[in-house]
Amino acid sequence: xxxxxxxxxxxxxxxxxxxxxxxxxxxxxxxxxxxxxxxxxxxxxxxxxxxxxxxxxxxxxxxxxxxxxxxxxxxxxxxxxxxxxxxxxxxxxxxxxxxxxxxxxxxxxxxxxxxxxxxxxxxxxxx
Ligand SMILES: [Zn+2]
Numbered sequence: 033x034x035x036x037x038x039x040x041x042x043x044x045x046x047x048x049x050x051x052x053x054x055x056x057x058x059x060x061x062x063x064x065x066x067x068x069x070x071x072x073x074x075x076x077x078x079x080x081x082x083x084x085x086x087x088x089x090x091x092x093x094x095x096x097x098x099x100x101x102x103x104x105x106x107x108x109x110x111x112x113x114x115x116x117x118x119x120x121x122x123x124x125x126x127x128x129x130x131x132x133x134x135x136x137x138x139x140x141x142x143x144x145x146x147x148x149x150x151x152x153x154x155x156x157x158x159x
Contacts (some may be wrong), residue, residue: 035102054082057078057137061134083128084129087128087131088129088131090130091131092131092134095133096133099134099135102149103117104116105117106136106138106147108138108143109147111142113140115138115147116139117137117149118136118137119134120134121133137147
């Protein structure tokens with residue numbers, strides 16, 4: 033069952049920020065102005081690339097910020113020993129293309145196993 037997620041800003045505020053970014057992207061893409069040869073389909077393709085970039089940057093930053101909740105150590109699910117949190121990259125497939133995100137990873141020297149702390153651990157207050 034999906035739980036309700038509350039953002040700290042209204043969605044309308046996010047949309048407005050994205051529209052403002054879109055205007056800046058046009059200036060970046062066409063510093064000398066938009067020529068007559070540019071048709072709407074081409075503009076849509078370029079905007080799609082920008083949207084993919086925004087989504088990838090948003091997801092990476094949000095996941096990184098969320099992962100900071102794990103702190104510097106996590107208990108081993110097998111023996112409970114305190115294990116240092118290390119980081120590796122993980123590639124996720126999204127509707128907007130692959131995204132490489134930082135993933136917390138721990139190794140228990142007692143059990144000699146790796147484990148990956150999950151968001152559920154944070155939700156239950158385990159640190
Ligand atoms: Zn262990």
